[in-house]
Amino acid sequence: xxxxxxxxxxxxxxxxxxxxxxxxxxxxxxxxxxxxxxxxxxxxxxxxxxxxxxxxxxxxxxxxxxxxxxxxxxxxxxxxxxxxxxxxxxxxxxxxxxxxxxxxxxxxxxxxxxxxxxxxxxxxxxxxxxxxxxxxxxxxxxxxxxxxxxxxxxxxxxxxxxxxxxxxxxxxxxxxxxxxxxxxxxxxxxxxxxxxxxxxxxxxxxxxxxxxxxxxxxxxxxxxxxxxxxxxxxxxxxxxxxxxxxxxxxxxxxxxxxxxxxxxxxxxxxxxxxxxxxxxxxxxxxxxxxxxxxxxxxxxxxxxxxxxxxxxxxxxxxxxxxxxxxxxxxxxxxxxxxxxxxxxxxxxxxxxxxxxxxxxxxxxxxxxxxxxxxxxxxxxxxxxxxxxxxxxxxxxxxxxxxxxxxxxxxxxxxxxxxxxxxxxxxxxxxxxxxxxxxxxxxxxxxxxxxxxxxxxxxxxxxxxxxxxxxxxxxxxxxxxxxxxxxxxxxxxxxxxxxxxxxxxxxxxxxxxxxxxxxxxxxxxxxxxxxxxxxxxxxxxxxxxxxxxxxxxxxxxxxxxxxxxxxxxxxxxxxxxxxxxxxxxxxxxxxxxxxxxxxxxxxxxxxxxxxxxxxxxxxxxxxxxxxxxxxxxxxxxxxxxxxxxxxxxxxxxxxxxxxxxxxxxxxxxxxxxxxxxxxxxxxxxxxxxxxxxxxxxxxxxxxxxxxxxxxxxxxxxxxxxxxxxxxxxxxxxxxxxxxxxxxxxxxxxxxxxxxxxxxxxxxxxxx
Ligand code: MTE
Ligand code: QUE
Ligand code: MOS
Numbered sequence: 135x136x137x138x139x140x141x142x143x144x145x146x147x148x149x150x151x152x153x154x155x156x157x158x159x160x161x162x163x164x165x166x167x168x169x170x171x172x173x174x175x176x177x178x179x180x181x182x183x184x185x186x187x188x189x190x191x192x193x194x195x196x197x198x199x200x201x202x203x204x205x206x207x208x209x210x211x212x213x214x215x216x217x218x219x220x221x222x223x224x225x226x227x228x229x230x231x232x233x234x235x236x237x238x239x240x241x242x243x244x245x246x247x248x249x250x251x252x253x254x255x256x257x258x259x260x261x262x263x264x265x266x267x268x269x270x271x272x273x274x275x276x277x278x279x280x281x282x283x284x285x286x287x288x289x290x291x292x293x294x295x296x297x298x299x300x301x302x303x304x305x306x307x308x309x310x311x312x313x314x315x316x317x318x319x320x321x322x323x324x325x326x327x328x329x330x331x332x333x334x335x336x337x338x339x340x341x342x343x344x345x346x347x348x349x350x351x352x353x354x355x356x357x358x359x360x361x362x363x364x365x366x367x368x369x370x371x372x373x374x375x376x377x378x379x380x381x382x383x384x385x386x387x388x389x390x391x392x393x394x395x396x397x398x399x400x401x402x403x404x405x406x407x408x409x410x411x412x413x414x415x416x417x418x419x420x421x422x423x424x425x426x427x428x429x430x431x432x433x434x435x436x437x438x439x440x441x442x443x444x445x446x447x448x449x450x451x452x453x454x455x456x457x458x459x460x461x462x463x464x465x466x467x468x469x470x471x472x473x474x475x476x477x478x479x480x481x482x483x484x485x486x487x488x489x490x491x492x493x494x495x496x497x498x499x500x501x502x503x504x505x506x507x508x509x510x511x512x513x514x515x516x517x518x519x520x521x522x523x524x525x526x527x528x529x530x531x532x533x534x535x536x537x538x539x540x541x542x543x544x545x546x547x548x549x550x551x552x553x554x555x556x557x558x559x560x561x562x563x564x565x566x567x568x569x570x571x572x573x574x575x576x577x578x579x580x581x582x583x584x585x586x587x588x589x590x591x592x593x594x595x596x597x598x599x600x601x602x603x604x605x606x607x608x609x610x611x612x613x614x615x616x617x618x619x620x621x622x623x624x625x626x627x628x629x630x631x632x633x634x635x636x637x638x639x640x641x642x643x644x645x646x647x648x649x650x651x652x653x654x655x656x657x658x659x660x661x662x663x664x665x666x667x668x669x670x671x672x673x674x675x676x677x678x679x680x681x682x683x684x685x686x687x688x689x690x691x692x693x694x695x696x697x698x699x700x701x702x703x704x705x706x707x708x709x710x711x712x713x714x715x716x717x718x719x720x721x722x723x724x725x726x727x728x729x730x731x732x733x734x735x736x737x738x739x740x741x742x743x744x745x746x747x748x749x750x751x752x753x754x755x756x757x758x759x760x761x762x763x764x765x766x767x768x769x770x771x772x773x774x775x776x777x778x779x780x781x782x783x784x785x786x787x788x789x790x791x792x793x794x795x796x797x798x799x800x801x802x803x804x805x806x807x808x809x810x811x812x813x814x815x816x817x818x819x820x821x822x823x824x825x826x827x828x829x830x831x832x833x834x835x836x837x838x839x840x841x842x843x844x845x846x847x848x849x850x851x852x853x854x855x856x857x858x859x860x861x862x863x864x865x866x867x868x869x870x871x872x873x874x875x876x877x878x879x880x881x882x883x884x885x886x887x888x889x890x891x892x893x894x895x896x897x898x899x900x
Contacts, residue, residue: 137781138607138611138621138779138781139607139781140604140607140782141604141606141607141610141626142354142600142606151354152353152354153307153310153326153353153354153355153356154307154310154311154312154324154325154326154385154387155307155310155385155387157312157324159312159314159383159385162382162383163382163383163384163385164193164233164234164235164376164377164380164382164383164384164385165233165234165235165236165237165240165384165385165386165387166231166232166233166240166372166373166376166384166385166386167231167232167233167234167237167240167241167244167386168228168230168231168232168372168386168392169228169229169230169231169232169244169247170225170226170227170228170229170392170396171218171222171224171225171226171227171228171229172225173222173225173251173253173256173808174222174223174224174225174256174258174465174466174808174809175221175222175223175224175253175254175255175256175257175465176221176222176251176252176253176254177220177221177251177252177254178218178219178220178221178222178229178249178250178251179250179251179252180249180250181197181229181230181247181248181249181250182247182248182249183195183197183230183246183247183248185246185247185248186232186243186244186245186246186247187243189234189239189242189243189246190239191234191235191236191239191243192232192233192234192239192240192243193233193234193235193380193382194231194232194233194376194379194380195230195231195232195233195243195247196217196230196231196232196375196376196379197217197229197230198215198216198217198218198219200375200379201216201217201340201375202340202341202342202378203338203339203340203341203342203343204339204340204342205217205219205340206339207336207339207340207367207368207371208364208431208432208433209329209332209363209364209367209433209434210432210433210434210436210437211271211431211432213431213432214431214433214468216228216340216368216371216372216375217229217230217231222251223430223431223465224429224430224465224466224467224468224809225395225396225465225466225467225808225809225810225811226392226395226396226397226467227396227430227467228368228372229249230244230247231372231375231376232244233376233379233380233382233384237387256465256808256809257463257464257465258464258465258466258805258807258809259427259464260402260403260404260425260426260427260462260464261404262464263427263462263463263464264404264425264460264462268462268463269460269461269462269463270428270431270432270435270436270461270462270463271432271435271436271461273458273459273460273461274436274439274440274443274458274459274734274737275456275457275458275459275737276443276444276446276455276456276457276517276518276737276738277455277456277457277517277737278452278453278454278455278517278518278519279419279453279454279455280454281419281420281421281454281455281456283454284410284418284419284453284454285408285410285419285421287410287418288410288411288418288419289410289411289412289413290410290411290412290413290491290494290495291408291409291410292408292409292411292487292490292491292494293407293408293409294406294407294486294490295404295405295406295407296403296404296405296407296482296483296486296883296884297402297403297404297405297883297884298402298403298404298405298478298479298482298483298883298884299402299797299801299802299803299883299884299885300399300400300401300402300427300469300803301399301400301472301796301797301801301803302394302399302801302803302819302821303357303358303359303360303361303397303399303472304357304359304816304819304821305355305356305357305358305359305361305362305601306356306357307326307355307356307357308387308388308389308390308393309326309361309362309365309366309368309369309386309387309388309393309397310325310326310369310385310386310387310388311323311324311325311326311327311366311369311370311372311373311374311385311386312324312325312373312383312384312385313337313370313373313374313376313377313378313383313384313385314377314383315377315378315381315382315383318347319341319343319347319378320343320347320348320349321337321341321343321347321348321349321374321377321378322349322351323337323348323349323350323351323370323373323374324350324351324352325350325351325352325366325369325370326352326355326356326358326362326366326369327350327352327355327362327366327367327370327599328355328358328360328362328363328366328599328601328639328640328641329362329363329364329366329367329599329637329638329639329640329641330350330351330352330599330629330630330631330637331350331597331631331635331636331637331638332364332367332639333350333366333367333370334348334349334350334631336367336370336371337350337370337371337374340371340374340375341374341375341378345631345635348374348631349630349631349632350370350630350631351628351629351630351631352599352600352628352629352630353600353628353629354599354600354601354602354628355599355600355601355602356602357601357602358599358601358602358640359472359473359601359793360470360471360472360473360475360641361397361398361470361471361472362601363434363470363471363639363641364433364434364470364471365397365398365433365470368397369386369388372386373385373386390815391814391815394811394814394815394819395467395810395811395814396467397467397470398429398433398467398468398469398470399467399469399470399472399803400469400472400478400797401426401427401428401435401438401439401461401469401472401476401479402426402427402469402803403424403425403426403427403442403479404425405422405423405424405425405479405482405483406422406423406425407420407421407422407423407483407486407487408420408421408422409421409487409490409491411491413495414495414505415491415492415495415497415501415502415505415506416505416506417450417452417487417491417506418453418454419452419453419454419455420446420447420452420454420455420456420484420487421455421456422446422455422456422457422458422483423458423459423460424439424442424443424446424457424458424459424460424479424480424483425460425461425462426438426439426442426459426460426461426462426469426476426479427462427464427466427469428461428462428463428464428468428469429463429464429466429467429468429469430463430464430465430466430467430468431468432461432468433468433469433470434470434471434475435461435468435469436461437475437476437572437573437574438469438470438471438475438476439459439460439461439476440459440476440573440734441475441476441477441480441569441573442459442476442477442479442480443457443459443476443480443737444480444516444518444569444573444741444742445476445477445480445481445484445567445568445569446480446481446483446484446517447484447516447517448480448481448484448485448565448566448567449503449507449508449527449565449566449567449747450484450488450503450506450507450508451506451507451508451509451513451514451515452506452517453513455517457517457737465809466805466809471641473790473793473852473853473856474568474794474853474856474857475641475642475853477568477853477856477857478794478797478856478857478860481566481857481860482798482860482863482884485564485860485864488502488503488506489562489864489867490879493871493876493879494879496876498541498544499562499563499864499868500535500540500544500562500563503563503564503565504531507527507528507531507565508522508525508527508567509525509528510525510528517737518732518737518738518739518741519738519739519740520739520740520741520742522567522745523744524744524745524839524841524842525747526747526773526836526839527565527567527747529836529839530565530747530748530749530771530773530836531565531749533771533836534563534749534750534751534769534771535563537769537771537832537834538563538751538769538832540561540563540751543561543751543753544561547559547560547561547753547868547872548872551869551872556757556758556759557755557756557757557758558755558756558758558869558870558872558873559753559754559755559756559766559869559872560753560754560756560864560865560866560867560868560869560870560871560872561751561752561753561754561865561868562751562752562860562861562862562863562864562865562867562868563749563750563751563861564749564750564857564858564860564861564864565747565748565749566746566747566748566749566854566855566857566858567745567746567747568643568745568746568747568853568854568857569741569742569745570642570643570644570647570742570743570744570745570746570849570850571642571644571727571730571741571742571743572638572641572642572644573732573741573742575730575731575732575741577638577639577642578638578644578648578726578727578730578743579638579648579724579725579726579727580596580597580598580637580638580648580649580651580652580724580725581596581597581634581635581636581637581652581722581723581724581725582594582595582596582597582634582649582652582653582655582656582722582723582724583595583596583633583634583656583720583721583722583723584613584653584656584657584660584720584721584722584723585719585720586617586660586709586719586720587709587719588709588710588713588719589706589709589710590619590623590705590706590709590710591623591624591625592613592617592619592623592624592625593624593625593626593627594609594610594613594624594625594626594627594653595626595627595629595630595633595634596609596626596629596634596649596652596653597629597634597637597638597640597649597652598629598637598640598645598646598648598649599629599640599645600626600629601640603645603782603786603852604779604782604785604786605640605645605646605649606626607779607782608646608650608778608779608782609626609646609649609650609653610624610625610626611778611779612650612653612654612778612845612846613653613657615846616653616654616657616658616661616688617657617661617688617705618687618688618689618690618691618692618693618705619688619691619705620691634722642850642853643746643850643851643852643853643854644727644850645852646778646845646848646850646851647727647743647844647845647848647849647850648725648727649725650778650845650846650848651725651844651845652723652724652725653723654723654845655723655724655725656721656722656723657721657723658723659721659722659723660718660719660720660721661688662683663712663717663718664693664708664709664712664717664719665683665684665686665693666683667711667712667715667717668683668686668693668703668708668711668712669681669682669683669685669686671703671711672695672701675701676701680695680697680698681695681697681698681701685697688705691704691705691706692704692705693705693708727743728743728843729743730742730743743843743844744841744843744844744849746772746773746774746849746850746851746854747772747773747836747854748770748771748772748773748787748854748855748858749770749771749772749858750768750769750770750771750791750858750859750861751767751768751769751861752765752767752768752769752828752861752862752864752865753765753766753767753768753865754766754862754865754866754869755869756866756869756870756891758870758873758895760888760892761887761888761889761890761891761892761895762888763799763866763869763886763888763891764829765795765826765827765828765829765862765865766828766829766830767828767829767830767831767832768791768828768830768831768832768861768862769832769834770787770791770832770833770834770855770858771834771835771836772787772833772834772835772836772851772854772855772858773835773836773839773849774835774836774848774849774850774851775839775840775841775844775847775848775849776840776841776846776847776848777835777848778845778846778848780835783835783851784833784835786851786852786855787833787835787851787855787858788831788833788855790852790853790854790855790856790858791833791855791856791858791859792822792826792827792859793822793856793859794855794856794857794858794859794860794862795822795826795859795862796820796821796822796826797856797859797884797885798859798860798862798863798884798885798886799826799862799863799866799885799886799887800820800821800822800826800885800887801819801820801821801885802819802820802885802887802890803819863884863885863886866886866891867880867882867886870882870891870894870895870898871898873895873898873899874898878898880894880895880897880898881894881897882894
């Protein structure tokens with residue numbers, strides 16, 4: 135396959151790529167600034183911003199009273215306020231909006247705002263929230279088989295708790311929006327958002343308008359990672375309110391530290407588990423209780439908890455299983471979508487269980503995994519009743535065990551550890567099975583709008599957004615293949631709510647799957663008309679009717695009759711002729727994923743169209759005196775079906791894995807007793823750097839396994855490889871455990887920071 139680079143790669147490296155901050159506004163631009171709560175929970179007693187409003191260069195200071203529409207927002211449950219009324223529930227909550235000539239003036243003026251709080255008790259940990267007893271929404275359950283009976287008959291039982299840390303998104307472009315007021319009260323919104331349709335709705339509601347009055351445009355984000363699925367909306371609404379009030383263009387761009395302090399993150403989880411298994415390590419029952427930290431409002435917490443619950447068994451057949459999920463309300467910024475969307479937290483617990491079973495039975499953990507994998511013909515139904523089809527686990531297992539030389543390296547690791555006191559090595563293999571589709575079934579729809587201009591160039595619009603993942607590149611490739619023309623003759627437009635309406639967020643890794651199908655549908659419709667026209671044209675030229683429209687093939691910039699290949703016309707000529715023949719060369723397209731459904735009350739259904747699979751083997755070196763760990767080698771074998779673009783997919787697998795490594799090793803969110811995030815910049819919050827990439831990094835895509843029923847037989851790739859990073863976390867745990875020759879279970883949580891590693895080692899030595 136010819137290498138097709140990311141369609142913006144050249145612009146990324148030359149700096150030509152237009153992000154929202156680069157959009158030129160000729161004059162009159164004002165800068166928006168948000169005055170936020172410095173306390174986690176308090177009543178607002180009174181306030182006065184008259185002094186601040188007098189500062190030269192200040193054009194507006196708005197409170198909740200100045201919202202023309204309503205003050206409610208939120209993606210699913212409208213339990214958020216745009217601007218605080220008489221209470222604040224987390225540090226960073228927006229209270230006032232300021233529009234000024236520049237950011238510096240706004241900042242200075244904000245210091246003159248007087249506000250008096252009466253502080254209330256704040257809930258800042260999951261443990262405290264559980265004590266307090268307030269969930270953000272009703273709890274959920276999924277259950278299969280009979281766990282009580284299975285635990286009664288169990289040979290071995292383990293029980294424990296796993297704490298999983300949160301994660302900051304660290305997109306390079308912070309939250310940003312530029313609003314330009316237009317005729318009447320119409321608003322044009324340039325928003326860094328993964329969900330333009332939702333931004334459009336929420337801006338309209340805040341302004342007291344209809345969706346038709348608001349146009350949202352999104353060319354590209356400087357990364358989203360889930361952090362701009364709902365939380366770009368706040369900035370967009372704030373900018374729109376200020377633009378609407380001042381009748382001037384307004385841009386709000388969060389300072390890096392403010393973005394990190396005030397916006398939501400990956401959910402922390404506290405998971406309690408209990409598992410029953412026989413002496414071969416075959417699991418008969420698992421009981422898990424997942425507790426997530428939702429933060430102050432619901433946001434997507436319930437969908438995220440649901441996905442965590444639907445991944446609680448990872449790749450293993452568990453005949454008797456109960457999964458209970460609680461999302462707890464705390465006084466922290468509302469947590470939100472982050473690559474994996476609850477999957478990583480759910481899978482981390484199951485992998486912990488497997489790891490502990492291996493240590494209990496003194497067997498190799500990869501063997502225990504293999505014993506419990508979903509099988510091909512039986513043992514293939516999930517706890518929520520979905521049958522596993524096209525199971526790639528056995529094939530991937532077979533291949534990666536060989537290419538990574540797993541069992542030989544297990545011996546070498548043991549040998550190294552027996553001969554070294556202070557340095558220890560660790561090795562682990564972990565699998566993933568990740569469900570593809572929104573579990574909220576109605577979201578599984580996508581639209582497109584394709585124009586063929588009459589000289590032969592093609593403009594593709596679709597509902598997905600570009601955040602670096604290469605979606606637009608894939609859409610161009612799909613259009614090129616379907617029309618049989620050069621990739622260079624196709625352009626993908628910025629995502630715009632006036633072109634494709636009612637779109638779903640670009641999320642759940644299904645952007646390429648669904649929008650690709652919608653683009654194909656639009657092209658099929660145009661080809662249907664174009665083929666009929668060309669068949670007629672051939673009939674006239676050759677004076678017969680032997681060319682049926684279905685015989686026409688679109689390939690190599692030609693349209694030809696495969697039964698009579700000498701009957702051909704170039705694509706450009708065909709399009710020009712069709713235009714003169716008054717044929718419509720534009721069409722919309724639509725796709726709805728077939729057959730997905732899920733009953734929340736029963737915890738039962740077919741929530742996923744299919745599953746993506748992968749496995750990783752990681753080897754690490756640990757300095758037991760400092761807690762420093764280094765990845766020596768990682769082998770990944772990941773399943774993307776028939777890849778749409780091998781280089782982009784490999785990039786996604788590598789990037790997701792490394793982002794996951796950050797989550798489960800160095801990234802730790804530290805709060806003080808008042809709820810202030812202490813590490814809100816990259817000097818104290820450690821994201822992966824080049825040195826954290828494995829010294830040997832073999833990333834392969836599974837070959838020869840096309841996925842039936844998807845666009846060009848491909849599979850989603852954006853999120854699944856994130857969870858392969860658990861191989862690193864468990865390799866570190868393996869190295870720690872070797873200190874006691876694997877006799878004692880280390881007390882070890884996520885993330886594995888140097889500090890946490892040292893603490894675990896200390897406990898083992900005592
Ligand atoms: N890759 C890059 N470079 N930047 C991103 O923000 N987001 C991830 C993933 N890969 C992201 C990324 C997340 S969270 C998702 S859901 C998918 O991309 C979304 O895009 P897709 O559905 O087109 O794969
Ligand atoms: C995976 C996801 C999402 C999801 C479910 C998944 C997601 C998302 C929603 C969602 C649910 C209900 C809504 C809404 C969004 O569900 O990203 O606006 O009303 O946004 O399994 O990634
Ligand atoms: Mo991705 S967390 O579904 O935006």
